[in-house]
Amino acid sequence: MTPTVSASGLGLRYGGTRALDDVSLRLTPGVTGLIGPNGAGKTTLLRVLATAVPADTGAFTVLGHDPATSAGRQDVRRRLGYLPQTPGFHPDFTSFEFVDYVAILKELTDRGARHREVRRVLEEVDLGDVRGKRIKKLSGGMRQRVALAAALVGDPGFLVLDEPTVGLDPEQRMRFRELIAQAGEGRTVLLSTHQTEDVAMLCHRVLVMAGGRIRFDGTPAELTERAAGRVWSSAERDPGAKAGWRTGTGTFRNVGTPPAGADLLEPTLEDGYLLTLDDAGAEVAA
Ligand SMILES: Nc1ncnc2c1ncn2[C@@H]1O[C@H](COP(=O)(O)OP(=O)(O)OP(=O)(O)O)[C@@H](O)[C@H]1O
Structure with missing residues (x-):
């Protein structure tokens, strides 16, 4: 199977800290879990793959596009959805306004088509009924679903989720797991988490990171x-x-x-x- 993401030799230093050290990987459709202790380099790897920060060394492609050039970067960004560790919500925005704002940034210029897409993704995460409610009035679990809806705008082929279940209660986490599994049907999802249960229950593959390096790459059963x-x-x-x-x-x-x-x-x-x-x-x- 042609991988959605193919990376080799990725390296990144922050001063004296080697946040990524010779990371190579191939990601295929389904949910791949990324686990590791605090400071392992998980967020750094996700940020590099989401083209939010360039690596110092190495190269990667997403759906055949190479982000090394500015045209390639744009192609990659059009095909990816990114839920960062701290989504930058404006608390006075409604869910609809926030996702619509993200859709504008994702270059959905036709207003009618864009609004249909915003309604579609909010329905997909079961927030259709509260789309007019201000984000500050929503529970933590609902806010994470708004962030997921924003990442799903434009039906990206590669979805990057940075610890989306952190701070959620067990019921919210379970609900969120269902949505991640649904998002992983026919799509490549890279999910960073501290919850080994998330990995055991959701992932077809797991990467363990420590000290900026991949220490294990295989199935949950093999781990x-x-x-x-x-x-x-x-x-x-x-x-x-x-x-x-x-x-x-x-x-x-x-x-x-x-x-x-x-x-x-x-x-x-x-x-x-x-x-x-x-x-x-x-x-x-x-
Ligand atoms: N902007 C930055 N400036 C300096 N050092 C950084 C920066 N971002 C990350 N680091 C360092 O790089 C290393 C990897 O950090 P990273 O956030 O990628 O780890 P992580 O596995 O995501 O951790 P966590 O699970 O706590 O989110 C850590 O030592 C961290 O302190």
């Missing part, structure tokens, strides 16, 4: 598999474990290298993620 044989239960916290905690049943759940004969447990994606970070830490320290 979970990394922890097979490395999670075990014990009556007391195992001193050899990387992490261990008393569970609700009173026994300890340990993650790391088990002693011989340990009572092994089924791993989760989060276990695979923690061990991947731990292995990456060891590599950096070596």
Whole structure:
């Protein structure tokens, strides 16, 4: 399958900080999760791919367009939707006015067609009924849906979502997950998140980032598999474990290298993620 996004050797430094270090990836339709600790470089990678900031080194294409030239950048921007970490809402705008404003920036110049598109995307995120309400009167979950609607204007082939479920309660998060899954049907979505459940429930593929580098690139099942044989239960916290905690049943759940004969447990994606970070830490320290 021809990838929607193809990147090789992306690098970016902020002074002495290497925010991106030789990042190469290929993204295909469906939802790809991007997880990593604070400061891993996730937002920087999304901003580069969304053409909000240029990389110092490397190159990438989106749907065959190369943003290295200003014409190519414009082609990429016409085909992408970006939900940044902090969407710049004007609180006095209504949802309709905000999405319409974004649609103008996206060069939808015909007023009638633009308004139809704004209504369509607001319906798509289930906000058709409140489109005349001021954004400051909406709940956090609804605001995130307004931001998603704005990103969906023009039916982009590549959708970049930067931690869209942060700060949402479980019900709102679930609702938002449904919308992301819907948006990922036939479209390439790159979703940055701190929620391993988002990845387990939504993504066909997951990238783990740490220290500006991709440390894992595979399916959620493969990430979970990394922890097979490395999670075990014990009556007391195992001193050899990387992490261990008393569970609700009173026994300890340990993650790391088990002693011989340990009572092994089924791993989760989060276990695979923690061990991947731990292995990456060891590599950096070596
Ligand atoms: N504008 C900037 N100026 C200087 N340093 C920056 C800037 N933006 C990011 N950084 C640094 O680059 C590194 C990567 O940051 P980035 O925001 O991409 O990480 P992240 O994985 O998105 O983190 P988080 O999960 O906290 O959002 C960090 O060390 C950060 O402090």
